[in-house]
Amino acid sequence: MATIELKNVHAEVAEGDEQILHGVDLEVKSGEIHALMGPNGSGKSTTSKVIAGHPAYDVTEGDILLHLEADDFDGIDEIPESARTWDLLELEPNERAALGVFLAFQYPAEIEGVTMTNFLRTALNAKLEERDELLFGEDEDEDEDDEADAGYETSPMEGPADEGEVGVAEFQQLLSEKMELLDMDAKFAQRYLNAGFSGGEKKQNEVLQAAILEPTIAVLDEIDSGLDIDRLQDVADGINALRDEQGTGVLQITHYQRILDYVEPDTVHIMLDGEIAMEGGPELAEKLEDKGYDWVREQVYNAA
Amino acid sequence: MSSEENLQETDTEARFEFKKEQHSAFQSEKGLTEETIRLISEDKDEPDWMLERRLRALKQYKKMPMPTDWPGQPDLSELDVEEIVPYIRPDVETRGGAENWEDLPDEIQDTFEKLGIPEAEREALSGVGAQYESEVVYQNMQERWEEKGVVFCNMDEAVQEHEELVKQHFMTKCVPASDNKFAALHGAVWSGGSFVYIPEDVTVEMPVQAYFRMNSEGMGQFEHTLIIAEEGSEVHYIEGCSAPKYGTHNLHSGGVEVFVKEDAHVQYSTVQNWSKNTFNLNTKRAIVEENGTMEWVSGSMGSKATMLYPCSILKGRGATDNHITIAFAGEGQDIDTGAKVYHNAPDTKSTIESKSISKDGGRTNYRGLVHIADGAEDSSTSVECDALMFDNESTSDTMPYMEINESKVDVAHEATVGKIGDEDVFYLQSRGLDDDDAKQMIVAGFIEPITEELPIEYAVELNRLIELEMEGSLG
Numbered sequence: 001m002a003t004i005e006l007k008n009v010h011a012e013v014a015e016g017d018e019q020i021l022h023g024v025d026l027e028v029k030s031g032e033i034h035a036l037m038g039p040n041g042s043g044k045s046t047t048s049k050v051i052a053g054h055p056a057y058d059v060t061e062g063d064i065l066l067h068l069e070a071d072d073f074d075g076i077d078e079i080p081e082s083a084r085t086w087d088l089l090e091l092e093p094n095e096r097a098a099l100g101v102f103l104a105f106q107y108p109a110e111i112e113g114v115t116m117t118n119f120l121r122t123a124l125n126a127k128l129e130e131r132d133e134l135l136f137g138e139d140e141d142e143d144e145d146d147e148a149d150a151g152y153e154t155s156p157m158e159g160p161a162d163e164g165e166v167g168v169a170e171f172q173q174l175l176s177e178k179m180e181l182l183d184m185d186a187k188f189a190q191r192y193l194n195a196g197f198s199g200g201e202k203k204q205n206e207v208l209q210a211a212i213l214e215p216t217i218a219v220l221d222e223i224d225s226g227l228d229i230d231r232l233q234d235v236a237d238g239i240n241a242l243r244d245e246q247g248t249g250v251l252q253i254t255h256y257q258r259i260l261d262y263v264e265p266d267t268v269h270i271m272l273d274g275e276i277a278m279e280g281g282p283e284l285a286e287k288l289e290d291k292g293y294d295w296v297r298e299q300v301y302n303a304a
Numbered sequence: 305m306s307s308e309e310n311l312q313e314t315d316t317e318a319r320f321e322f323k324k325e326q327h328s329a330f331q332s333e334k335g336l337t338e339e340t341i342r343l344i345s346e347d348k349d350e351p352d353w354m355l356e357r358r359l360r361a362l363k364q365y366k367k368m369p370m371p372t373d374w375p376g377q378p379d380l381s382e383l384d385v386e387e388i389v390p391y392i393r394p395d396v397e398t399r400g401g402a403e404n405w406e407d408l409p410d411e412i413q414d415t416f417e418k419l420g421i422p423e424a425e426r427e428a429l430s431g432v433g434a435q436y437e438s439e440v441v442y443q444n445m446q447e448r449w450e451e452k453g454v455v456f457c458n459m460d461e462a463v464q465e466h467e468e469l470v471k472q473h474f475m476t477k478c479v480p481a482s483d484n485k486f487a488a489l490h491g492a493v494w495s496g497g498s499f500v501y502i503p504e505d506v507t508v509e510m511p512v513q514a515y516f517r518m519n520s521e522g523m524g525q526f527e528h529t530l531i532i533a534e535e536g537s538e539v540h541y542i543e544g545c546s547a548p549k550y551g552t553h554n555l556h557s558g559g560v561e562v563f564v565k566e567d568a569h570v571q572y573s574t575v576q577n578w579s580k581n582t583f584n585l586n587t588k589r590a591i592v593e594e595n596g597t598m599e600w601v602s603g604s605m606g607s608k609a610t611m612l613y614p615c616s617i618l619k620g621r622g623a624t625d626n627h628i629t630i631a632f633a634g635e636g637q638d639i640d641t642g643a644k645v646y647h648n649a650p651d652t653k654s655t656i657e658s659k660s661i662s663k664d665g666g667r668t669n670y671r672g673l674v675h676i677a678d679g680a681e682d683s684s685t686s687v688e689c690d691a692l693m694f695d696n697e698s699t700s701d702t703m704p705y706m707e708i709n710e711s712k713v714d715v716a717h718e719a720t721v722g723k724i725g726d727e728d729v730f731y732l733q734s735r736g737l738d739d740d741d742a743k744q745m746i747v748a749g750f751i752e753p754i755t756e757e758l759p760i761e762y763a764v765e766l767n768r769l770i771e772l773e774m775e776g777s778l779g
Contacts, residue, residue, distance in 0.1 A: 052734045055726070093733040094742075102734075109731035113749025119735075122745065127736030192749070209735065 001030045002100065002216040002249065003067040004051070004088075010061035011050050020046045022274040023062065028217060028249040030072070033239075035260055035285060036253045038271030039293045044253045045106060047271070048219045051251075052103035053093035064088040066099055072216060073100070076135065083135045098130035100216030104206035104223050111193040116205070119193045120212050121171040125164030127213060178211040181241065183234045199226030207238035210248070218242060219251045224259035236262030257289040270296050327411070328437065328520070332391040338362065341492055344391045348460055348495070353471060361481035361491025368485040376669060376701055378609035378638035383583045388524040388555045390493040392437040401433065401443030401458050412436050419546065421515050429542075431456040431512040435527055437519060438495040449508055455501035456512050459528045462499030469501065473530055478561040479589050487587040490526050490559045497527030497558070502537040502568075511540040511573075516558075518547035518582070524555040531561070533568040533596075543574040546606070547582055553608070554582045562590035564598050566620065573601040573758070576610070577769055580637060584610040594620030594649075601758060604631045604641050605769050613671060615644035618652035618683075625654040628754050630766065632773050633666030633698070642672035642703075647680040647713075656687045659751050663694030663774075669701040676708045676715075684714035691721045692750050694743070744774055 004027070011021040021043050028034050038044050050057050051064060066086040070078045088096050111119070166174070175189055182204055194202050203223050210218050223235060240263060242248040252263065260268075260282065268284040269276050272293070277300045278284065288296065330347055332340050341362055345355040370380060394412065396402070405413050405422050416422060416434050425432040431445030433456065440458030449456070455466065462470050475481055481491030498514045518525045525547075533539055547554060556578055564570050570590070578584050584607040590598040600614040616625035627643040645654040660668035670689045691700035702719050724746055732742035748755075748767055755763035 052730075054730055092738065093730060094736050094738045097734055097736040105731060105734075109725070109728040111728060111732070111746060111749050113752030114745055119732075119745065122741070123732070123735040123737055126738070126741060130736060130738070192752075213735065 001069050001247075002072050003027060003029045004101070004217045004249065004251075005065045005067065006047070006051070006062070007065070008062035009047070009050065009059060009064060011046060011057050011059045014056050014058045019060075020057070020274055021050070024271075024274070025276060026251075026269060028251045030216060030247045030249045031243060032267070033243055033250045033252065033263060033265045035265040035268045036251055036271060037255065037268060037285065037288060038277075042271045043274040044271055045221055046274075048103055048221045048251075048253060051088070051096075051101060051219055053088070053091065053096050059089055066096075066101065066217070068099070068216070073131070074214070079135055094126065094130060095134060097213070098127050098134055100214070102210050102213060102215030102218040104203075104210060104218065104220040106221040106225065108194050108202045108206055110195045110197070112195050114193045115190055116193055117172065117175060117189045120175065120209065121164070121166060121168070123209075124166055124171070124212060128165045174212065178208055181211065182208050182238050184208060200228060200231045203227055203235055204231060204238075207235050207242075210242055211238060214246050215242075215248055217249045217251070219253070221253045222255065223252065224254055224256060232259060233262065235259075239263045257285050260285050272296060272300060327395045327409070328392045329395040330391075330393040332389060334389050334522075335386040336362065336365070336390065336489075336492065340390065344493065344495065347391075347393065348463075350463060351467065354463055354474075357475065357481070358492050358494075361475075361488050364481050365485060365488035365492055368488060370485060376640075376703070378611060378640050380583065380585075380609065382608075383553060383555065385489065385524075385555065387522065387552070389520070389522055390438075390524045390526065391495055392520055392523055393439050394436045394441060396436075396439070396441050401440045401461070403442075403444050405442060408441055412441055415517060415519070416442070416515065419515060419517070419544075421513075424513065428510060429513050430508050430510040433458055433498050433512075433514040435496045435514065435516045435525075437517075437523065438525065440496045440498075445512065452506050453501075453503040454506060454508060455499060457499050459497040459499050459530065460495065462530070466499065466501070469532065470499070470530065473532060473561065473563060474528070475559070475561070478563065478591055479559055479587050483587055486557045486585045487559060490528070490557050490587065493524065494526045494528040494559060496525075497529045498531075498541070498543075500529075500531040500539065500541055502533045502539045504534040505536040506534075507538040508540070511542045513542040513544065516543065516545045518545075518554055518556065518578075522552045522554065524557065526556075527558050529558070529560045531570060531572070532563045533565060533570045535565045536567045537565070538569040540571040540573065543572070544577070545574070546577045547579045552581065554579070556582055556584045556586070556607075558586045558588075560586070560588035560614075562588075562598060564590055564592040564596035564623075566594045566596060568593075569597045569599075571599040571601065572614075575603040575766055575769065576605060576607070578606040578610075580606060580608050580634075582607045584612065586612045588612070588614040590614075590616045590625075592616055592618050592620065592623040592625065595622040596620060597624040597626070599626040600628065600643065602629045602641065603766050603769070604629070604639050605773060607637065607639070609638045610641060612641045613644050613673075615646070616654065617646045617648060618654065619648050621649045622651045623649060624652070627654070627656040627658075628757060629656075629658045629670075630751055630754055631658075631660040631668045631670075632770060633660070633662045633668045634773055635664040635666060637666045638669075639667070640669045640671055642670050644673045645675070645685065647674070647676040647683045647685065647710075650679070650681045650683065652680060652683045654685045656685075656689075657754060658687075658689040659754055660689070660691045660700055661694070661747055661750065661770075662691070662698035662700050665697040667699040667701070669703065670719075671703045673705045673707070674715075676710050676713050678709040680710050681712040683710065684716075686716040687718070689719045690750070691719075692747065693721070693723045695723075740774065744771055747774065
């Protein structure tokens with residue numbers, strides 16, 4: 001069981017000194033679904049970005065920790081004890097990804113010329129390789145030997161023989177299974193990453209990537225915006241499958257109650273002015289839908 | 305440390321960077337005198353007419369000023385031709401190139417093994433030529449092509465064996481020595497290169513490849529390539545180049561002439577990976593007859609400064625030109641490349657696609673000219689140049705000149721310049737790619753529209769070279 005823990009996180013925009021987060025406390029465990037709600041500008045997206053390590057934000061105070069248990073990664077019998085607690089703020093974005101932190105973007109980047117298949121297989125192999133390095137330390141000598149061999153023994157007219165841990169055929173099998181699950185057309189596999197995708201297709205693609213990369217913790221930033229009802233259903237199925245089949249802990253950022261009807265949260269957090277202002281069960285989201293953020297504001301500030 | 309040990313201890317970059325000790329049989333003095341030219345010609349046992357052409361070219365070279373007035377041209381002030389050794393004949397017994405790799409001295413054999421040439425020959429090529437310093441040391445072609453009358457030999461041999469064809473085509477109407485200062489220099493000191501002759505209606509299915517390797521410090525390589533594709537014939541000629549890095553400057557000034565006859569189809573592809581002390585100043589031109597097609601594919605990866613603008617003269621009705629160029633400039637590099645097309649007949653068509661990448665203060669420039677002559681009606685041209693910059697220190701310029709003297713034509717031009725996006729890099733990083741790999745993937749995607757048009761082995765090679773370039777400057 002993995003846990004991501006935000007403790008008193010303060011963050012500001014890296015260029016400038018506008019502070020956005022004023023002490024966020026939040027904890028998400030494997031298999032749980034959390035909803036993070038709040039008005040525009042309250043700091044929800046910033047929270048997701050500092051978890052993933054976006055360079056545009058500086059964390060000025062507080063901690064973001066990832067706790068792992070011995071058997072959290074499929075295929076790894078036992079995570080060494082020394083590699084079970086991670087200070088994410090010390091890690092590069094790709095290292096966080098390697099440990100299973102996944103961010104579904106509100107506005108995913110469009111990368112021309114890179115097919116989905118190529119991208120996802122490269123990412124998956126990079127992730128597995130980096131994870132090994134983080135958990136068990138680097139084996140540099142071996143790597144260098146490999147590279148030297150590739151340089152001298154293969155022709156410059158060929159690619160490197162090295163295929164990565166997940167080979168082409170195996171990956172294609174995996175990809176088509178996951179795509180079917182999300183009701184995505186097979187032709188997506190050969191399209192360029194998000195290039196020319198509709199808003200809904202991009203969101204579906206974010207969930208597909210999560211399904212392939214099997215994160216321990218997935219932060220979904222407004223995965224429901226721009227989705228029609230059919231696709232909302234597909235995306236919700238995908239999120240539930242992440243939790244049910246892979247035990248992923250989900251932090252779902254949303255403005256709307258609507259998706260919570262399909263993906264029922266265990267906990268709802270409401271964010272105001274860069275802090276978690278209120279927490280509760282699924283009924284809190286319904287109440288919010290009814291009464292609006294002014295009601296939260298009244299409750300919080302009157303109480304204080 | 306022997307060069308062999310040296311190789312074992314270096315990484316993949318060493319694939320191109322390694323040096324061999326220099327053993328030569330004959331080496332000219334530095335610089336250019338009539339005496340030097342006579343010695344080269346004598347050493348090659350050339351007919352008088354070739355010596356005369358060399359000497360005439362030398363005179364033209366001496367008369368012409370260094371080009372310094374092009375807007376934004378690369379700085380050539382560090383290039384001192386008088387300090388360059390123009391001619392080095394490696395110590396090889398067989399003149400005109402051995403037919404077996406085993407017949408070559410170990411060090412030369414080893415060089416081309418490292419570059420992967422023999423393996424590529426076995427797997428994907430109709431023929432291979434390999435030049436070391438100034439001379440072609442290996443030349444071979446599959447017998448079935450020989451039987452059909454295809455000629456693929458080194459240029460020096462062609463002067464002897466195919467004298468009439470060479471006399472008629474060599475630096476006469478396509479690239480005369482008077483074309484520019486470096487064409488004149490080339491005409492005076494040229495050595496090696498390929499001669500390709502494809503008879504009527506013969507299609508050579510697999511490409512033929514030549515590889516030019518410059519090993520010695522401070523030398524110049526001036527290979528000449530002449531391709532004659534008779535009516536209805538088809539050939540794909542590939543050229544690869546590299547040199548190890550030295551402290552002093554090398555000069556590469558190749559000449560390429562292509563004759564595309566009626567209905568013929570020639571593709572000329574090159575990946576140039578000169579070391580970063582090399583000035584790379586070439587003249588490449590094709591004359592395309594009725595309904596013929598010329599395709600230029602160029603990857604300019606290395607060198608200190610490159611000036612290269614492959615040119616097609618669309619002489620016959622319905623002739624077609626396609627240009628694909630990729631340029632990569634890292635620290636201290638100025639890659640000035642582009643394309644020239646002359647539409648001199650009706651119904652001619654050209655498309656030019658250019659992609660350039662600059663990083664760490666490097667500069668790329670697309671310099672192109674499309675000329676449509678009065679009377680070349682119903683011709684069309686499309687020019688597309690895209691530039692990607694890694695940082696604010698790098699530069700990318702675009703100079704697409706158009707001279708349109710005919711009104712019934714279709715002209716399209718598009719240019720984009722962009723910086724690699726931080727959000728794009730972060731997106732890929734958040735999926736597990738490290739910073740370098742993320743950027744590499746974005747670059748590979750950027751040039752994908754071009755690499756997808758290349759033969760697969762070639763596209764892979766190009767991507768690998770770019771990876772090496774990026775690792776080199778990132779590390």
